[in-house]
Amino acid sequence: MKHTISVLVENEFGVLSRISGLFSGRGFNIESLSVAPTLEPNISRMTLVTRGDDRILEQINKQLNKLISTIKVIDFTGEEYVERELALIKVNAEADSRAEALRIVDIFRANVVDVTPKSYTIQITGAPAKIDGLVELLRPMGIKEIVRSGPVVMGRGAKGVSA
Amino acid sequence: MELTGSQILLESLQKEGVDTVFGYPGGAVINIYDDLFDSPIEHVLTRHEQAAVHAADGYARCTGKVGVVVATSGPGATNTVTGIATAYMDSIPLVVITGQVPTPLIGNDAFQEADMCGITRPCTKHNFLVQDIRDLARTIKEAFYIARTGRPGPVLIDFPKDIQVTKHKFKYPEKVNLRGYKPTYAGNKRQISKAGKMILEAKRPVLYVGGGINLSAANEELVKLAEMTQTPVTTTLMAMSGFPQSHPLALGMLGMHGTFYANMSVTECDLLIAVGARFDDRVTGRIDAFAKKAKVIHIDVDPTSIKKNVAVDLPIVGDLKDVLTKMVEQLAEKPDELQKLVEKTSDWRATVDEWKKSHPMAYQASDSVIKPQFVIEKIRELTADDAIITTEVGQHQMWTAQFFQFSQPRTFLTSGGLGTMGYGLPAALGAQVAYPERQVVDISGDGSFQMNSQELATLVQYRLPVKIAILNNNFLGMVRQWQQMFFDKRYSQTCMELPIDFVKLAEAYGATGLQATSVADVEKTIKKALETPGPVLMEFKVAREENVLPMVPAGKGIHEMVLAS
Numbered sequence: 001m002k003h004t005i006s007v008l009v010e011n012e013f014g015v016l017s018r019i020s021g022l023f024s025g026r027g028f029n030i031e032s033l034s035v036a037p038t039l040e041p042n043i044s045r046m047t048l049v050t051r052g053d054d055r056i057l058e059q060i061n062k063q064l065n066k067l068i069s070t071i072k073v074i075d076f077t078g079e080e081y082v083e084r085e086l087a088l089i090k091v092n093a094e095a096d097s098r099a100e101a102l103r104i105v106d107i108f109r110a111n112v113v114d115v116t117p118k119s120y121t122i123q124i125t126g127a128p129a130k131i132d133g134l135v136e137l138l139r140p141m142g143i144k145e146i147v148r149s150g151p152v153v154m155g156r157g158a159k160g161v162s163a
Numbered sequence: 164m165e166l167t168g169s170q171i172l173l174e175s176l177q178k179e180g181v182d183t184v185f186g187y188p189g190g191a192v193i194n195i196y197d198d199l200f201d202s203p204i205e206h207v208l209t210r211h212e213q214a215a216v217h218a219a220d221g222y223a224r225c226t227g228k229v230g231v232v233v234a235t236s237g238p239g240a241t242n243t244v245t246g247i248a249t250a251y252m253d254s255i256p257l258v259v260i261t262g263q264v265p266t267p268l269i270g271n272d273a274f275q276e277a278d279m280c281g282i283t284r285p286c287t288k289h290n291f292l293v294q295d296i297r298d299l300a301r302t303i304k305e306a307f308y309i310a311r312t313g314r315p316g317p318v319l320i321d322f323p324k325d326i327q328v329t330k331h332k333f334k335y336p337e338k339v340n341l342r343g344y345k346p347t348y349a350g351n352k353r354q355i356s357k358a359g360k361m362i363l364e365a366k367r368p369v370l371y372v373g374g375g376i377n378l379s380a381a382n383e384e385l386v387k388l389a390e391m392t393q394t395p396v397t398t399t400l401m402a403m404s405g406f407p408q409s410h411p412l413a414l415g416m417l418g419m420h421g422t423f424y425a426n427m428s429v430t431e432c433d434l435l436i437a438v439g440a441r442f443d444d445r446v447t448g449r450i451d452a453f454a455k456k457a458k459v460i461h462i463d464v465d466p467t468s469i470k471k472n473v474a475v476d477l478p479i480v481g482d483l484k485d486v487l488t489k490m491v492e493q494l495a496e497k498p499d500e501l502q503k504l505v506e507k508t509s510d511w512r513a514t515v516d517e518w519k520k521s522h523p524m525a526y527q528a529s530d531s532v533i534k535p536q537f538v539i540e541k542i543r544e545l546t547a548d549d550a551i552i553t554t555e556v557g558q559h560q561m562w563t564a565q566f567f568q569f570s571q572p573r574t575f576l577t578s579g580g581l582g583t584m585g586y587g588l589p590a591a592l593g594a595q596v597a598y599p600e601r602q603v604v605d606i607s608g609d610g611s612f613q614m615n616s617q618e619l620a621t622l623v624q625y626r627l628p629v630k631i632a633i634l635n636n637n638f639l640g641m642v643r644q645w646q647q648m649f650f651d652k653r654y655s656q657t658c659m660e661l662p663i664d665f666v667k668l669a670e671a672y673g674a675t676g677l678q679a680t681s682v683a684d685v686e687k688t689i690k691k692a693l694e695t696p697g698p699v700l701m702e703f704k705v706a707r708e709e710n711v712l713p714m715v716p717a718g719k720g721i722h723e724m725v726l727a728s
């Protein structure tokens with residue numbers, strides 16, 4: 001099963017390699033990983049997406065917690081949360097396909113952020129499934145390049161995770 | 164007053180109560196060595212950085228203190244890695260300080276640069292690169308704290324040369340504040356009382372005890388728990404000195420080379436109480452056949468050990484000493500139920516005793532050739548109860564675990580998790596530094612001995628009277644045994660073709676060398692060695708193709724043993 005996990009870590013030398021090394025060294029799967037500092041500059045928040053059965057997820061949770069640099073681990077599985085990803089997609093857009101591309105962008109409430117006579121660069125934010133949907137529709141036009149941020153998540157409701 | 168980085172290091176070590184460090188100098192630590200020259204801290208110069216780490220590890224295992232190592236950057240630092248990994252696998256507290264190239268050169272492939280934080284990340288509990296002199300004292304404080312608390316382990320501090328000479332005001336922090344590291348010591352009372360209930364309800368309980376018992380110094384509490392509940396106790400390789408092996412409830416070692424009765428008891432038990440053990444594959448054999456009939460209680464200070472390999476019915480996270488103390492207290496309040504338990508489980512103990520009688524730990528004695536097990540029994544007989552025994556890795560190690568009846572905690576130092584040949588001699592060296600008055604014996608193999616034999620020089624230089632017993636079968640015996648049993652006796656690269664004159668080797672270093680070639684020599688040789696001051700190497704020419712039995716072949720359940728005929 002897919003799990004989305006937030007990890008608050010000390011924003012210090014080598015911390016990213018501690019997390020990624022933990023996953024590779026123990027054979028845990030890692031689908032995406034995004035990291036940036038929080039309001040407190042010495043704390044970073046990572047969001048990672050992984051897969052595994054209950055036993056593996058329990059190990060992932062415990063092993064993450066065991067790292068000295070880890071401050072908090074939150075597995076959002078089974079929780080209410082908002083999940084958002086950002087993607088930039090450079091798509092062929094010449095003569096006949098330009099209008100069609102714009103129509104699709106519109107339907108998805110995406111934006112065109114760069115235009116050339118031969119291409120559009122489209123920016124979209126949303127749940128990963130929404131981005132998948134846009135990609136599917138644009139694919140026949142020829143996608144020249146795509147970059148996805150990997151999802152970030154936040155629990156719903158008024159309560160926050162400090163830092 | 165302002166001190167240089169290297170002075171701050173040495174002052175901090177003293178604040179941590181360190182009186183001895185093991186190490187080897189080089190360009191990137193030359194300032195530290197210059198300050199060591201005037202420091203009250205003793206430095207033991209080993210002949211290899213790997214040996215310095217094993218020595219600090221041996222020192223730590225027998226004292227419970229943190230072992231400290233200093234090595235230079237690059238090759239000096241990479242030489243420490245096997246030692247660090249050995250300590251990591253067995254949860255031994257170390258602080259390893261490696262020199263590093265000056266900070267402006269880091270990442271430039273500078274002379275003798277190695278990315279030690281990268282290299283040791285998976286084999287340290289934590290590591291640090293000191294990037295600013297202002298962080299130094301706090302880093303050292305945290306390193307010691309992390310090494311010795313929770314589940315202990317090695318911590319590396321990579322210390323760039325420019326910071327060693329930078330001056331800064333020295334103030335050693337009083338407290339550590341690590342928001343991401345708060346080990347759980349106190350076991351949950353509710354869980355403990357549930358465990359007590361499970362124990363009282365058991366019909367066929369077994370205590371399965373690992374190295375945590377020595378790390379937590381919970382040996383007396385374990386004996387109390389075992390005695391009040393009359394529960395048989397099996398110990399892992401790491402815990403052979405954790406419970407007195409002459410105790411009527413002792414089952415000896417379990418697992419691949421475990422006793423028949425330990426393996427049968429675990430297979431047949433209805434309650435397995437795992438205490439500071441981690442269900443290593445050498446212990447469990449085929450995992451789905453392991454303790455299949457049992458409910459499992461698992462007590463460990465490290466939550467990641469629990470439910471890693473097997474399902475657990477009742478987890479208890481905490482320090483063994485705390486948990487076992489509470490458990491004993493709670494059970495002591497129920498004398499009637501304890502009485503009932505002891506009566507109810509008497510059939511079980513009778514069954515276990517029958518297994519002990521039908522298949523005791525034994526070997527075919529001989530008058531004509533020296534049996535390695537015989538040498539081990541004789542060493543046991545002729546040394547004091549508090550003698551510290553180290554081993555290398557191989558058959559001699561397993562025979563020591565099987566036949567040396569350990570009686571006191573922290574008297575058996577061996578590389579369990581990593582299985583590092585070459586561990587025993589430097590570990591013995593470290594133990595002898597810690598306890599100059601106690602007997603220290605390295606039970607060694609001819610192969611393993613040659614992996615760190617240069618440490619004879621260190622023993623002689625520091626007048627460390629370590630006794631070395633090489634059980635010489637002229638084979639990499641353990642591998643040869645596998646080849647005999649599973650590869651049709653094709654002895655590929657396991658015969659040590661070149662016979663070494665070990666006596667001369669010892670003498671070349673200025674140590675005493677003794678040789679025993681006949682059964683009658685054995686006792687005389689050991690006595691002579693123990694009486695001789697200074698380091699002594701004993702070579703025993705033992706039966707060459709003796710096997711370690713029982714043995715559970717790879718992929719089998721631990722009840723499917725190949726037994727001694």
Ligand SMILES: Cc1ncc(C[n+]2csc(CCOP(=O)(O)OP(=O)(O)O)c2C)c(N)n1
Nearest residue numbers: 557558559582584608609610611639640641
């Ligand atoms: C550093 C290292 N290399 C290789 C091995 C694999 N190995 C395990 S036991 C063994 C043979 C050890 O031979 P010896 O020290 O003579 O002991 P014996 O088994 O003969 O008693 C080997 C090669 C190891 N454990 N450690």
Ligand SMILES: [Mg+2]
Nearest residue numbers: 608609638640
């Ligand atoms: Mg040998």
